[in-house]
Amino acid sequence: xxxxxxxxxxxxxxxxxxxxxxxxxxxxxxxxxxxxxxxxxxxxxxxxxxxxxxxxxxxxxxxxxxxxxxxxxxxxxxxxxxxxxxxxxxxxxxxxxxxxxxxxxxxxxxxxxxxxxxxxxxxxxxxxxxxxxxxxxxxxxxxxxxxxxxxxxxxxxxxxxxxxxxxxxxxxxxxxxxxxxxxxxxxxxxxxxxxxxxxxxxxxxxxxxxxxxxxxxxxxxx
Ligand SMILES: *Cc1c(COP(=O)(O)O)cnc(C)c1O
Numbered sequence: 001x002x003x004x005x006x007x008x009x010x011x012x013x014x015x016x017x018x019x020x021x022x023x024x025x026x027x028x029x030x031x032x033x034x035x036x037x038x039x040x041x042x043x044x045x046x047x048x049x050x051x052x053x054x055x056x057x058x059x060x061x062x063x064x065x066x067x068x069x070x071x072x073x074x075x076x077x078x079x080x081x082x083x084x085x086x087x088x089x090x091x092x093x094x095x096x097x098x099x100x101x102x103x104x105x106x107x108x109x110x111x112x113x114x115x116x117x118x119x120x121x122x123x124x125x126x127x128x129x130x131x132x133x134x135x136x137x138x139x140x141x142x143x144x145x146x147x148x149x150x151x152x153x154x155x156x157x158x159x160x161x162x163x164x165x166x167x168x169x170x171x172x173x174x175x176x177x178x179x180x181x182x183x184x185x186x187x188x189x190x191x192x193x194x195x196x197x198x199x200x201x202x203x204x205x206x207x208x209x210x211x212x213x214x215x216x217x218x219x220x221x222x
Contacts, residue, residue, distance in 0.1 A: 003035070004032055004035040004036050004039070004216060004217060005035055005036070005038065005039035007215060007216045007217075008021075008023065008036050008039040008040070008041050008216060009039060009040075011212060011215060011216065012040075014200075015203070015210075016203060018208060019203055019207060019208060019209070019210065020043060020208065020209045020210075021041070021043065021209075021210060021212060022043050022044065022045040022066050022068070022192070022209055022210065022211045022212070023036050023041050023043065023044050023045065023212065023213075023216050023217075024044070024045040024046075024047075024068065024195075024211050024212060024213030024216075024217075025044045025045065025046060025055070025213070025217060026045070026046050026047045026048065026051065026068075026069070026213065026220065027051075027220040027221065027222060028213075028217045028220065030055055030058050030059055032217050033055065033059055033063075034059070036216065036217075037059070037060060037063065042062060042063055042064055043063075043064045043065075043066065043084075044063060044064070044065055044066070045065070045066045045067075045068040045087070045211050045213075046065060046066075046067060046068065046069070047067070047068050047069025047070075047088075048069055049067075049071070049072075049075040049078060049079055052065060052067060052079065052082075052083075053078065053079070053082070056082060064084040065082070065083050065084060066083060066084060066085045066086075066087050066192075066209075066211075067079060067083045067085070067086045067087065067088060068087045068088050068152070068211060069088055070088060070090065070124050071086065071088060071089075071090075071094060073093065073094060073097050076094070076097045076098055076101050077101050080098070080101045080102055080105050080107065080109060081102075081105050081107040081109075083109075084110065085110045085111065085112065085149065085190075086098065086109060086110070086111045086112070087111070087112040087114065087152040087192050087211075088112070088114045088124070088152060089111045089112065089113050089114060090114045090124040090125050090126065091126075092134065092139070095111070095113075095143075095146065098111060098146055099143050099144060099145055099146040102145035102146055103144050103145040107145065108145050108146065108147055109145065109146050109147070110146075110147045110149050111146055111147070111148060111149065112148075112149055112150050112151055112152040112190055112192055113126060113131055113148065113150075113151055113152070114126065114151075114152045114153065115127070115128060115131055115151050115152070115153045115171055115174060116153065117153055117154075117155070117167045117170045117171060118153075118154050118155055118156040118157070118167055119156040119158070119163075120156065120157060125153070128170065128174045131151075131174060131178065132174070132177060132178065132181070135178045135181055135182050135185070136181050136182075138182065140182070140185065141184075147187060148185070148187075148188055149187060149188065149189065149190045150175060150188050150189055150190030150191055150192070150208070151171055151174060151175050151190070151191055151192070151193075152190075152192040152193065153167075153168075153171040153192075153193050154167075154193070154195065155167035155168055155193070155194075155198050155201070155202070157197075161201060164198050164201050165201055165204070165205065168193050168194070168198075168201060168202050168204075168205035168206075168207070169205050171191060171193055171205075172191060172205050172206040175188065175191060189208065190208050190209060191206055191207050191208050191209070192207070192208070192209040192210075192211060193205070193207045193209075193210070194207045194210040194211065194212075195210070195211055195212060195213070195214075196212050196213060196214040196215035199212055199215075
């Protein structure tokens with residue numbers, strides 16, 4: 001088995017300029033994160049609030065954390081001000097709550113809107129149509145303490161690379177359509193897409209962030 005450090009170095013050596021690696025450490029112990037940290041990795045992704053808070057408290061302060069899992073509204077307050085990005089905003093109610101809690105805490109939260117284009121059914125994520133409607137109606141103008149940085153999404157879990165291309169292209173196209181409709185929207189630059197099985201395709205389609213877990217840390221024990 002290759003080491004975590006080897007995996008980090010190997011993956012990073014394939015990334016074009018401007019593409020950032022989010023090392024998805026969910027379900028792996030702090031020791032695994034430390035191994036990646038010692039290989040130079042500073043950006044990690046976690047998907048459960050309590051696990052994230054425990055790891056953050058135990059690990060170096062210069063780590064940047066992206067929250068990538070479904071965020072329950074009753075847990076928003078506990079992570080505000082502690083992440084460098086919440087990638088998984090999947091409802092307007094959650095967005096409003098993040099904005100309210102950020103304002104209350106005197107911080108600005110950076111977030112991505114999670115868009116659902118994959119074939120699998122899921123409760124989480126906006127449809128492209130919902131997001132176009134939100135942005136066309138300029139709902140973002142009422143945000144006071146939240147910076148919308150872009151989109152996060154997943155491709156269909158399939159071996160059909162044409163379908164994977166189509167899904168990632170749909171996310172990239174949606175970002176451009178939103179920018180076309182909202183000339184006053186600034187810094188809406190991030191496209192977080194691509195995981196262990198499909199990140200090279202995501203990069204071809206314009207990903208700025210890839211979220212890789214298994215390829216770095218091995219299989220998760222849920
Ligand atoms: C777990 C997870 C990943 C990482 O998946 P791997 O296949 O292990 O690379 C990426 N994105 C999200 C949103 C996840 O929940």
